[in-house]
Amino acid sequence: MINKAKRRVLLIRVPQCERSIGQEEKDLSVVRNFQPYLPLSLAYLGAFLNEYASEDYLVTIEDINTKYVVESEGYVDCNVMDRMMESVISDTEYDIIGISSAFVNNLDWVQRAVQLANEYHPGKPVILGGGYPTVYPEKSLEQTGADYAIIGEGEDTLLSLLNRISGVKNSRFEKLFSQISGYVYRENGEIHTIPKTTVIDDLDLIPFPAWDILDVEEYLGKQDERMLLGYTSRGCPFRCTYCGTHLAWGSGIRFRSAENVLMEIDFMYREYGIKNIHFVDDNMTANKKRMNTILNGLIERDYDLTWQASNFAVNSLDKETIALMIPSKMAKVTLAIESGSQSTQKQINKNLDLKKAEEVFRMFEQYDIPIHLNFMIGFPMETVDEIQATIDLANRLGAHETQVNIVTPWPGTELYEYVLKHKNLNREIAMEDMDHRKPVGFVNVPWNYVELNHLSYDTNISLNFVNNRDLNDPKSYPRLMQRWKGLEASLPQHAILFVCIGYLHKQMGNLIECNNYYDKAAHLFKKKDVDRAYGKYLNWDNNLIIKDFKDHM
Incomplete structure (x- = not known):
């Protein structure tokens, strides 16, 4: 029976x-x-609240993104997402709402969510979290009308704000987390900031993510691979x-601690039957x-489980660690060379030795592990x-x-201070341009954005698609097909992607599917955008894929 005194x-x-609701043609080369x-992040927040304030x-946790994957078929439709979000907010009974956005440039969606919250639940406190309020704390309240916003790491700050709003005294929490900072709030019509x-x-004090609150089983069931996310550290020494x-x-x-990480891996493998951890x-x-302790722990367990990571610092890698990564069943490596x-x-x-x-890169290459490289x-x-x-x-x-990304000078970084000092910006960066695909308007630089965009996008098209290295080895065709097919739903206008999938089907002996994808691509090319x-x-x-497609046309 639910305790009636609990705040929802x-x-x-x-x-x-x-x-993009209501928008006409867009530049598809820069659309996210x-x-x-x-x-x-929400799974951690939910777990933290359950551990220290149950x-x-x-x-209740709702993610419109995974909800869309579970309940919708076909390509992404912003109108459907908008209706989903409205339904969730209007139909859920709550006392306080927390709205999260990972990206700074998702302002439009955050504004819409706050609007819906105020429309259907007037007077109920609204708290923002994620990348947007972290970079623009005061502005996030000004631009959305929210009541509170959390800056950066949010588990302890969120619970502290909830207790403040609800008038709750929590001795256990306050003893373990006595120093709380990083939020903005409204009071008497003014916005106040606690830096x-x-x-x-002690990150081991944070419980494992509460995937059960999210009910991830339906989402995992629709994925090619049962994958959950995790982290083993926060921040960077550089x-x-x-x-x-x-x-x-x-x-x-x-x-x-390595022991805490391995305990979570045991839990995810046993409880959710996952096949990959990112x-x-x-x-x-x-x-x-x-790191080597974690790798040895994975080797000893020998689970039917692979893993990957968002980033390895090249300077911290050597033969010993790389040699352990292989038997630990690492599935993919990401290196930020920049x-x-x-x-x-x-x-x-960054001071990366390019020879190193x-x-x-060559060490990983010899093991035939897919390598993802980041450049700027x-x-x-x-x-x-x-x-x-x-x-x-x-x-x-x-x-x-x-x-290959376009450089973005995030406010709060040394680069941002540099461009202000050297007068490389002649206007405030638009929120929607805070994206590695878009120019932010640098001036007084020895290059121009037109050439920069061509270099960036042409290189991405060449290396990821029409000249991808996996095209050279038939044994790699299945993983390349899986990678390309995984992009199809989120890139429904990417004609070159459809051309490449068609060509790969042909190389794998499936001429019917080849023709289907070539026809889809030909239809897409008739659209102006x-x-x-x-x-x-x-x-x-001179490219074999392009030549084959044009012969088909």
Whole structure:
């Protein structure tokens, strides 16, 4: 029986895609694709509230992204997402709502969620969390009309705010988490800020994510691979000028114990039957001894389970650790090289030895593990030659996946202070342009955005699609098909993707599916916005895929 005194808390994550309702043609080369990953942050918040305040609060978690995956078929439809979000907010009885958005540029969806909350539940407190209020704390209240916003790490801050709003005294929580900071609030018509000065030092005090509150089983059942997210650390010991991870996690890095991480792996494997774990650490390998303990623990368990991580710092990798990663069943490696210029490496304070980066790449390459490389171009101090050096390195390495991003100077980073000091910005950056696909308007730089966008997108199209390295080995066709098919629903206008899937079907002997995808691509190319974004690649006549598609047409 539910305790009537409990306060009902709804935590909701808004759609992680552009809110294009009512918009006409868009530049498809810069449109954010739908990212329906499970909301790890909300799962942690729910677990924290259940662990330290289960007698005071009844928590409900709704993620519009995974809800859409479970309940909808076909391509992404913003109108359907909007109706889903309205239904969740209007139909859920709650006393306090927390609205989360991972990305700064999801302002439109956050504004819509706050509007719905105030419309259907007037007077109920609204708390914001995620990337948007972390980067723009005061502005997030001004632009949305919310009552509170959390800056950065949120577990202890959220519970502290809930207790403040509800008049709850929680001695156990207050003893363990006595210093709370990092939030903004309204009072008497004014916005007040409590800066973020503290973090949770002992990460083992945070319970495992409450996936049960999310009811993830339906979502996992619709995935090709039963994968859950996790983290083993928060923050990063380095301070690259462009990186804003310290805004969320504070300076430096904090680690969960290896034992705690392995206990969670045991739990997820036993409770949810997962087949893959994706660790979202900024720098999972920063502590070699701890990392090797985790790897040895995975080897000893020998589960039917693979794993991957969002980022490994190249400087922290060596032969010993890499050799342990292979028998521990690592499924994919992501390396953030960022720049192919040693001079730029120094200027952005990354200081990566590019020879070491290539050595590490070749070590992973020999094990035939899919490698994802991240690069950035468009630093304001970069020359055209230095930008080209990055593109040349990306092409020379030719990873299984390559991401070439446009530099964004996030407020709160050293890079942002640099561009202000050197007058490289002549306007405030628009919120919707806080995206690695879009130009932010640098001026007084030795390059131009038109050429930069061409370099970025052409390289992405070449290395990820029409010249992908997995096309050279028939044994790699199945994993390449799985990767490309996984993009289909979130990139319904990507004509080159459909061309490539068709070509790969042909190489695998499925001519009917080849023709189906070629016909889909031909139909897409008749649309003006599709042709504007992808039509020029039909002029790459020396490419076998393009030539085969044009012969079909």
